[in-house]
Amino acid sequence: MKLCVIPGDGIGHEVVPVAVGVLQAVLPGLQLVFADAGWEEFCRNGKALPERTLAAARECGAVFFGAVSSPMQLVEGYRSPIVQLRRELGCHANIRPTLSLPLASSRSGIDLIIVRENTEDLYVGDEQSDGEVAVAIKRITRKASLRVARSAFELARNAGRQRITIIHKANILPRTDGLFRDCAREVAQDYPEIAVDEMLVDTAAMRLAQAPESFDMLLAPNLYGDILSDLVAAFGGGLGLAPSLNLGVAAAIAEPVHGSAPDIAGQGIANPLAAILSAAMLLRVWWQRPELALRIEQAVRTTLLDGIATPDVMSPGVSTQHLARVVIERI
C-alpha cells in the first residue's frame, strides 16, 4: 500500500507528519512517497504542482495533502495546486463531515455530511479582464453533476443516512444550478429509501447557522460547498477539527479543511486533529478499513473528553506533538 504525502505550506509541514504517523501505526506496511506542491514550491521552481508530484499522486492513488498558501493577488503562472490536483486525479466528490465534539466550542447534536462537487463551477479557472470589466465562467455539466450526485447517494446508502438536501440558487441561475439540481433529482430516483429536498444556498446558510442539527446530508456545487462547509466547521469545534476526503474512482486525497495558517506556522501549536480525522476518512472510504477509522476517531474523542487539545480549541492548550502522542497511544 502506497501513500503520496504532500505537506504543502505552513502548518501542512506540522500536521501532515502527525497524521501520517497515525496511518503508519495502524497500517504497518504503508509505503510513503513524499512530494512537493504549494506556494513555497512555486517560488522555488515556478510550478505550484510539479509534474513529478502529479505522477507520484497518480501512481499511489491515495494522497495526503496538507495545506497551501494562496496568493490573494493575480500571480502569472500560479494556479491553486489543490484545485488542480482534485481535477487531475478525477476526485469529483469532496466529502466534508461535521460532527459535534465534546468541546465547549462545538454545538451539540450535529452529524452532517456535505458532499461538494469538486471539479467545475467557478473553479474551472476561466476568467478574463481588461481592467474595466472582468468575467468568470461558472460551468456546470450534466456529467459532473450526475457523477457527484451518484457518489453522494451511494455514500448516503452505505452510511445509512436518511435525507439529502440539494443546494442551489436556481431562482437566479435556473440553467446552471437548475441543471445541477435536476441531475441530483434524477440520480435520487435510484435511491427511493433516501428522502430528498432542496434549498436555496442563502436559505441554507441561515438554516445551518440556526439549526445545523436539522441537516443530514447536503449536496452542493463546488463554491456553495466551499462556503457552507466552512460555515458548519465553526460548529464542529472550528477548522482545526474539520476533515475532508476528495474522492474519485482512481484516487482519493485526504485533506484537512484548514489552510496553511501562516500566523501560527512554526510554533508547534497547530491542531493535528483535522489531519488525523482526514486520515481516518482515507481508511474508511478508500482503503475500506472502517474498523481502523473507528479506532482513530474514538482515540480523538476520548482525548478531547479528557480535556487535551491544542490552544485553538482549549486553554491552556498542549502542543501539536504532545497531542499527537496522546492520540497515538490511545489508538
Place this chain on the structure above:
Amino acid sequence: MKLCVIPGDGIGHEVVPVAVGVLQAVLPGLQLVFADAGWEEFCRNGKALPERTLAAARECGAVFFGAVSSPMQLVEGYRSPIVQLRRELGCHANIRPTLSLPLASSRSGIDLIIVRENTEDLYVGDEQSDGEVAVAIKRITRKASLRVARSAFELARNAGRQRITIIHKANILPRTDGLFRDCAREVAQDYPEIAVDEMLVDTAAMRLAQAPESFDMLLAPNLYGDILSDLVAAFGGGLGLAPSLNLGVAAAIAEPVHGSAPDIAGQGIANPLAAILSAAMLLRVWWQRPELALRIEQAVRTTLLDGIATPDVMSPGVSTQHLARVVIERI
C-alpha cells in the same frame, strides 16, 4: 412625498401594509402609489415586473417592496422582479444591518452592516445551456465596484463605523473578485479614518458563525452578500427581523430580507418587524429623517423587550395585526 408600494406575493401582502402604516404615522403627508410585481402578477399578465410598475417606482424614487415567490424551475420569460428593479432603478448598494435584539434567538453583541453590490456578479442573468453543459457569466466591473465601495465608505463615515472587511474569493477568482477587492482598496484611500481588511468568503462564513460580534461592516459582491446576509440574519432573531435598503442615486427600495413564505401566507402570523425596520432605513437614509427612524426602532425594541412578538420568534406569539398595533402605539 411619494412612496411606490409593491406588496408582491405571499406575506408581502400582510407585512407591507403594516410598514406603510408605520410610515404614514410618522409622515402624515405621504402619498402612496400602489403597483404590482411578482409571481402572481406574472401568472396573471405574463410580466413579473410590468412597465407601469417600473414607471411608478421611477417617478416616486422611494419604493417599498414586499416579497416575491421565485419559481425554482426555468420559466420562459420570467425574471426575478426584485433583481430587475434593483438594476433598473440603479440601486447599486444593498444595505443589510444585523443588530442583536432582546430575544432568546438573537446572539448578543452583534452590530454589523453588510453592504452588498446589487447590480452584477452572477445576477446579470447571462446563462446558457444545451442540456449537457451550462455556463453562467459572473461579471464584475470597475464602475459598479467603485460605486458600491464609495457608498459603503460614505455610510461608514456617516455612521461612525471603524472598519470595513472586503469579502472575495480572489485566490480562485483573481480577475473578477480581485477587481472588486482592488476597487474597494482604491476607494478606501479617501477614508483614512476607516480601517480596512479583507477575508475570503469561506473564511468569512466561518468567522461570522463563530464570532459575528467581531465584524463592523462587510463589503461584498452580490452573491456572497446574499449568502452572508442570510447567515447573519439567523443571529439577529431570524429573517422575520432582517431589514434591508437598496440604495441608489435616484431611488431607494426598502425590502425585508425574507421571502414570500408561502407556508404561512394568509394565516395572519407573518412577522412585520423586518418590513417596519426596512421602513426605518428608508427614513434614515433616503428621506434623511434619522430622528423618525430612531423612534420606530425604539418602539420595536421595547415591544420585543416586553415579550410581544409573532410566533416565529416567540411562543406563544401574537398576530401580525396585534404586533403592528402595539408598535404603532409606541412610536
